[in-house]
Amino acid sequence: MTTNTLLTVDMITNEALRVLHQKLNFIGTVDRQYDDQFAKSGAKIGSTLRIRKPPQFTVRSGATLDVQNAVEDYTSLSVTTQKGVDMSFTSVELAMSVDQFSDRFLKPAMSRLAAEVESNFMSYAYKKVYQQSSTSTFTAALDFDTVLGGRTKLTNALAPADGRVANLNTRANAEFVSAGKALFHDATTIAEQYREGMVGRTAGFDFYENTFWPRHTSGSDASAYVTNSATAEAQTGSTILVTTGTGTFKAGDIITIGGVYRVHPETKVTTGDLMQFVITADISANATQITISPAIVASGATQNVSNGAANTQAITKVGGASKAYDISLAYHKEFATFATADLLLPGGVDFASRKVLDGISMRCIRQYDINNDTLPCRFDILYGYEVIRPEFACRIASHGDA
Numbered sequence: 001m002t003t004n005t006l007l008t009v010d011m012i013t014n015e016a017l018r019v020l021h022q023k024l025n026f027i028g029t030v031d032r033q034y035d036d037q038f039a040k041s042g043a044k045i046g047s048t049l050r051i052r053k054p055p056q057f058t059v060r061s062g063a064t065l066d067v068q069n070a071v072e073d074y075t076s077l078s079v080t081t082q083k084g085v086d087m088s089f090t091s092v093e094l095a096m097s098v099d100q101f102s103d104r105f106l107k108p109a110m111s112r113l114a115a116e117v118e119s120n121f122m123s124y125a126y127k128k129v130y131q132q133s134s135t136s137t138f139t140a141a142l143d144f145d146t147v148l149g150g151r152t153k154l155t156n157a158l159a160p161a162d163g164r165v166a167n168l169n170t171r172a173n174a175e176f177v178s179a180g181k182a183l184f185h186d187a188t189t190i191a192e193q194y195r196e197g198m199v200g201r202t203a204g205f206d207f208y209e210n211t212f213w214p215r216h217t218s219g220s221d222a223s224a225y226v227t228n229s230a231t232a233e234a235q236t237g238s239t240i241l242v243t244t245g246t247g248t249f250k251a252g253d254i255i256t257i258g259g260v261y262r263v264h265p266e267t268k269v270t271t272g273d274l275m276q277f278v279i280t281a282d283i284s285a286n287a288t289q290i291t292i293s294p295a296i297v298a299s300g301a302t303q304n305v306s307n308g309a310a311n312t313q314a315i316t317k318v319g320g321a322s323k324a325y326d327i328s329l330a331y332h333k334e335f336a337t338f339a340t341a342d343l344l345l346p347g348g349v350d351f352a353s354r355k356v357l358d359g360i361s362m363r364c365i366r367q368y369d370i371n372n373d374t375l376p377c378r379f380d381i382l383y384g385y386e387v388i389r390p391e392f393a394c395r396i397a398s399h400g401d402a
Helices: 009-023 098-126 144-156 170-182 187-196
Strands: 047-053 073-079 081-090 132-134 164-168 205-209 215-217 237-243 254-263 270-279 289-296 315-317 324-332 336-341 351-357 360-366 374-387 393-398
Touching: 009 098, 009 351, 009 360, 009 374, 047 336, 073 336, 081 098, 098 324, 098 336, 098 374, 132 144, 144 164, 144 170, 144 324, 144 393, 164 170, 170 205, 170 324, 170 393, 254 289, 336 360
Parallel strands: 132 393, 164 205
Antiparallel strands: 047 073, 073 374, 081 374, 164 324, 215 324, 237 289, 254 270, 254 315, 270 289, 324 393, 336 374, 351 360, 360 374
16 A cells, blocks of 8 residues: 655755755855855854965075965855745645655746856856956857867966866857867767767866856946056056046956066966956946956065056956957856855744755745645745955856947
């Protein structure tokens, strides 16, 4: 005789978390190693974690001791966002199998929750990345050389070779699969390309496709802007004085500054390549200063450029002005961190459950409506995210406006 087993809140929470985790392909490829430090009972919105970055040192010459203080850099990550989905089902529906219940209720709900969380994170993260590899004419389809350009930038930043991901928007993915047809691949990869439209692993990246990458629209023509040093000293830091410009900048615009070149992260020798910077806040016309990341550091252990920004140096937008273009991202998993916290399990409810899967914590609370024989239910996650090492990422730009 077959016995129907009613779904428990633990079974529902486990299945909801499994479905959500399966749909988070961007969050699933970034770092979540700090979650355990947040996993305390009843975390509050605004709980903050200080994430330590490794210290950097300079090398001395000769036998004379030159002791350096190990100054560690920190980035803060706050768990500030609570999101959830709510539903109601009947006691009859609790008699469904887990698969039936998942198909009817959980998959649609978790798909919507995943879309909200990932799209917010991705729209935030790409504007923190200051390196960009663009197609040759910027308006062209994504090609292999552009992806290799992203690989080069990650390698030059000393990003570890393992754990690299290329997460492409849907148009870029289709273009890259098509472009790769003429390249040498093993039989399995070729079969995946034709059968599933997937790239798999190539050029040192594991490839993923994501529908949530936004397009970026740059500010208006700002070609007349030049640096405006108030003194004879070259400018350093994250705020740069400018003059003579009339155009605008948008947060997320990539720029170069004349005469400011990238240096090797360890030897500090100039590479001959202009350093790229990202605009961190919208700048209106006739601005007298811009804010950029990374900050210009021209000496010491954290030096990242050959020299500061001298007076009257041209500021150039990468990709041009008033352009909308597709964004994808190549990155090492350590470029960003996503953290969730354990929410409080309250008393006085019908059922409450909290489960963790691969660093993602979810809470489910269920009540009972005796008048209608229904069970209102809520699923919540409390989370935060931050770009920790933007040098370990590179934007892949394609299909810009002509």
